[in-house]
Amino acid sequence: MAENQKSRSGMEIILASEAAPGLVLMACAAIALGLANSPLSHEWHELLHHVLPWTPIAKLNTIHLWINDALMAVFFFVVGLEIKREVITGALANPQRRRLPVIAAIAGMAVPALVYLTVTYDRPDLHAGWAIPAATDIAFAMGVLALVGKRIPPSVRLFLLTVAIVDDLGAVAVIALFYTAKISLSWLGWAAVVLMAMIALNRSGVRRTWPFIVLAVVLWFAVLHSGIHATVAGVLAALTVPMALNAEHDSPLLRLEHALVAPNGFIVVPLFGLANAGVSLIGADGGSALAPLPLGIAAGLFIGKQVGVLMALLVSEKLGIASRPAGTSLMHLWGMAVLCGIGFTMSLFIAGLAFPEHPDLAEEAKIGILAGSVLSAAMGALLLRIAKPVP
Template sequence: MSSKTPKGRIQSTLRQFLDSEASGGIILMVVAALAIVTANSPLAETYFHVLHIYLGPLSIQHWINDALMAVFFLLVGLEIKREMLDGQLSSWSRRILPGVAAAGGMIFPALFYVYFNGADPAAIRGWAIPTATDIAFALGVLSLFGSRVPASLKIFLAALAIIDDLGAVIVIALFYTDELNLLALAAAAIVIGNLIIFNRSGVRQLWPYLALGAVLWVLVFASGIHATLAGVILALTIPLKATPAAPEASHEESPLHKLEHALQKPVAFMIVPIFGFANAGVSFAGVSLSVLVEPLTLGVASGLVFGKLVGVLGTTAVLVKLRLADLPAHASWGQMVGVAFLCGIGFTMSLFIALLAFDDPAMQDSAKIGILIGSVVAGIIGSLFLTVFGRRGGAKSVSAV
C-alpha cells in the first residue's frame, strides 16, 4: 500500500469494518436464538406461514434469500476487491497465511462431511455446508475479548473469512447451479460487458452501476445460476479509484469505498439478521434425539468443529514450521487454536448453502441442527481457549497478514 495513503484513515476504516462486523455478529446471535424460540412457540405456525406468503413471483423467504442476500454478496464482493487491491490481501506475503489457512479450512471440513455421508447420494450434496465461516459471528465472539486478543489476530480472522467467502462464492457457482437458461445467461454477459465498459471509460457515478446491477440480478435469476452471485459480479466492476487517474490517496472517496461504507451497517444490522431470523428457525416438534447421530448432522457438526480446527490450525502450523509465514504479531499458539475453533462458526453462509443443497425440508432441518450444534460448540471451545491464553503474553512474531 502506498505511503501516500494516510495511515490514520486506513486504521480508522479497518476499525470501523471490524467493529461493524463484530456488532452485527452479536445481534445475529440474539436473532438466531429468537428464531429458534419462535419456531418452537405458539407463534410457530404464523412464523412459517408468513415466510411462505408470496409477494409477486417469489415467497417472502425467497425474496430474503435471493434478493436481500444479493446485497449481502455485493458487500462481500466489495470487501474482497478492496482487500485484494488495496488492503490486507494486497500482496502475496499478506495473502499466504490467511489464504492457505482458508483453503485448509474448506478442504478438511468437506472431508469430515464426506466421511459420514459419502455413501448417500442425496446427502453428499451438502458437502460444502461446513466449509463456510461466518465473519460476523466469528468476529462478534472475538470482539468480546477486547485487548486480551492482539489486533493482528482479528485482522487475520477477517482476512481468512473474506477469502473463505470468495471460496464459498466459487463453490456455489460451480456446484449448486442445476439447469442453465443460455439466453438469459447471454443477456447477463452483455450487461456485465457494459459494466466493464463503464469502469474502463471512467464512469464514477454509482447509479449507472446499480441500475445495471438490478437488471443483472433479474437475468442471473432467470439463467438458473443463483441470483446472489449477481451481487459479487457487480461488486467486481465498481471502480476503486475516485477518478481514472486518481492517486491512491483518493481511494477513500472512490465509488467502491462509498458503496461499501453505505452498505456495511444496513447489511450487518438489517439484512443478515433478517436472513438469520428467516432461516435459523428449526422446529423441534417431532424431532427425536436420534437426529443428533444422523450422518448428515454429524457430518456438518464435526466438519465445523474438527474439520475447521485441523484445516486452519494444521495449515498454519505447516507454514510456520517451513518458515513460509509467521504467526500474527503478538499471537500465541493457544490463541491460534481458539481462532481456529471460531472459524467453525459457519452460521449465515452454511445455512445459505444448506438451502441450496437440499430441497427436502427434513434434510434441511438436519443440516440446520448440525450447523447450530457445530457453531455453538466451536464458539464455546474457541472462547475457552481465548479466555485461558488471552491473559498470557503472546509470542512476538512478525505479522504475516
C-alpha cells in the first residue's frame, strides 16, 4: 500500500482525495472572480447570457440557464442519493446519532435567516433573500478541512458532513416552498404521474438503473415547466431509487451515486462556480460591501451560522438532549460551527432564485456570499488548527 502511494503522482493523490472537489471549486471561484474583473468581463458575460441561436428546450435559451436549471439538477440528484443513503444506512439512520446534527442544522438555518432579516428589516424589497445565508457548502467545507490537516478528530468531519446533508434537505424544501413561480397544474400533474411511475418501479423490484435515469429526465422536464424549480426534481427522483442491497451488497442507488460523484464534483459544481461566482469589484468601495444586502448575507453566514450551530450544540449537551461528537473540545465545536458558514454553491443558487428580475441585486448578493464564505473558511480553519486534541 505504501509503495502504491509512493508511485502515485502528487496530482493523482490530490484528485483521489475527498477534498479534491472543494479545491477545484475554490479554483473555479477564483477564476470566475478574475474573469469578472478583467478586460474579458464583457465577453465572459455575453458567453454565459447571450441567447443561443438554437436550443432543444425553449426555456433554456442561454448557457447560464443550462448550467443552473439542467446541470444543477444532477447536483441535486446526487444530494438526494446521499440523503437517502444516510437516512437508511448512514449517520442519519440512528435516531440518537441524528438528533444533534438535525438540531444543529435547523438552528444553523434559522439564526442566519434572522440575522439577515434584522439587517435588512427596513428594506422589504430585500426580504426575499432571507434563505441565502441558510445553507452550507459541503464540498468547500471539506476542502478547508483537508487543508487544516489530520489533527482533527474524525468525528468533526462526520458531524460537519451530516449537518450539511440535513442542511441541503432543508434548502431543497425552502426552494420548493418559497422560491416557486406561478404553478402550471397540468405540468405538475404530469410530474406527479412520472414520480408515481418511479415509485412503482421501486416497489416492483426493478434493479436496473437505466429506467430510473430515463424517468428522472422526464420528471425534470415536467417540473421545469411546472413552475417549481427544476432542480427539485433531482432530489425527488433520487428518493425513488432502490437502496436495498443484493447478495453482492450492491444496489441501484449505490451504483448511481458511485458513477455520479466524480462528474458532479469535478464538472457540475465547478461549472456552476465558474458561471455564478464572478462579480465585478471594479469601482466598488467599502460602502458597496456594507450595503444592506451583502452585509446581511455576510453577517448571516459568518455570525448567524456559528452562533446558531454552536448554541444548538452547547444547549443540547447542557440539557442532556444529545452528546457532543467524540473527542472534541470547545475549540473543535466552534471551528466546526464557523465552517458551516461557508455557503457558496447553495447560497449562490438561492440568490439567483430570490432576485430573478433584479440581476443587480443578485450581483450584490454575490459580494456578501463571497465575503461571508471566505471569512468563515479562514476563521474556521484557524480555530481547528489551534484546537488541542482531547486526551
